[in-house]
Amino acid sequence: MIEPSPLPWLSATIIGITPVTAQVKSFRLAVAFDRIALAGQHVDVRLTAPDGYQAQRSYSIASAPGNDGTIELMVEGSAQGEVSSFFDGVAEVGDTIELRGPIGGAFVWRAQDGGPLLLIGGGSGVVPLLAMLRHRAEAAPAVPALLLYSVRHGAEAIARDELSRRARDEPGFDLVLSLTREGGRRIDATLVGEALTRLGQPRHAYLCGANPFVSAAADLLVEAGLPPGAIRTERFGG
Ligand SMILES: Cc1cc2nc3c(=O)[nH]c(=O)nc-3n(C[C@H](O)[C@H](O)[C@H](O)COP(=O)(O)OP(=O)(O)OC[C@H]3O[C@@H](n4cnc5c(N)ncnc54)[C@H](O)[C@@H]3O)c2cc1C
Incomplete structure (x- = not known):
């Protein structure tokens, strides 16, 4: 049996950051997926430190399915969290991060x-x-x-x-x-x-x-x- 090839890591650019609550920020990302993300799907985010250490977490897509080449994520910041602390305190408009997706087949509503x-x-x-x-x-x-x-x-x-x-x-x-x-x-x-x-x-x-x-x-x-x-x-x- 041929295993499906894993989704590739893509470069995504942060094009907008908006506070949602005191803990949560919205991130609009420009990313060229090869398919339209369905409602309920998520992405994997991978951050790489200068010494090569990598951290990977999943984030749900908040935006409705669309073909404008962008998605919205909403991340709850945590000062101690490896990846959410990046989104909360470090990420800026213009930064690029690695994403792969859209992921998820069961938790989807069409x-x-x-x-x-x-x-x-x-x-x-x-x-x-x-x-x-x-x-x-x-x-x-x-x-x-x-x-x-x-x-x-x-x-x-x-x-x-x-x-x-x-x-x-x-x-x-x-x-x-x-x-x-x-x-x-x-x-x-x-x-x-x-x-x-x-x-x-x-x-x-x-x-x-x-x-x-x-x-x-x-x-x-x-x-x-x-x-x-x-x-x-x-x-x-x-
Ligand atoms: C399918 C899926 C979708 C998801 N979608 C979203 C989403 O849309 N939005 C969202 O915000 N999250 C989402 N999550 C959760 C997300 O993936 C991360 O788990 C979350 O952001 C925490 O990751 P982190 O790296 O910041 O924290 P981690 O480093 O993994 O730490 C986990 C928790 O432990 C605490 N912690 C870590 N170190 C310490 C310490 N030394 N002392 C005390 N406490 C500590 C952190 O504060 C944090 O709360 C999703 C998860 C899955 C599986």
Whole structure:
């Protein structure tokens, strides 16, 4: 059997940096992929130090599929993190970094996949779900969708204004924001039940965030009666 050749490392130029929250920055990168990135896919980023030491991490693509030769990443900075500290404190417009992608076949939503679409994100786990919502708005606005987004504080919510605007202006899109340190509930059976009542039985559920968050949310969906085959997960680690 012939193994598929690995995706090549490409040079990507940072063409824009925008703060998203106090911890998260958006990076617009110009990169010449040989295919259009699908909503939900990610890239690998590889940094090389002057002494040759390399660090590699994955980052989800926040932008909707498009062919303008750019993608958007949203990186949560951490002073101690090897790669996120580069994005947070070192990266500048004009820098080039190595990327390969787009990567990921299971955690992908295409317009033709239809819905209803249940999206559950924790923290920066909302990034690939944002790509799906942006794609839905452009390509399949009639697909019912609900995002259940859990963060500790409202100020930490990524793209909060965009999500609120979409919930207000886009028929069929519903947003449930759970601010766990501001009197909101953690995602539990009751919250999941309410989301399912508002959305209807989802055809697809996409869950993304830190490992414990994703495991807990997947268990809740199975307990609520969703077929495991309808549930797709992306785990950021942690
Ligand atoms: C498919 C996929 C998609 C992803 N998409 C995104 C995304 O869109 N956005 C995003 O922000 N992340 C995303 N991640 C997570 C990302 O890949 C990295 O794991 C994350 O940025 C942390 O990497 P790092 O190199 O900065 O931290 P690491 O160096 O790997 O450290 C991990 C953690 O340990 C802590 N740490 C390290 N050293 C110390 C120390 N000495 N003392 C105390 N604490 C320490 C760091 O603060 C950090 O929180 C994704 C992960 C996957 C698998």
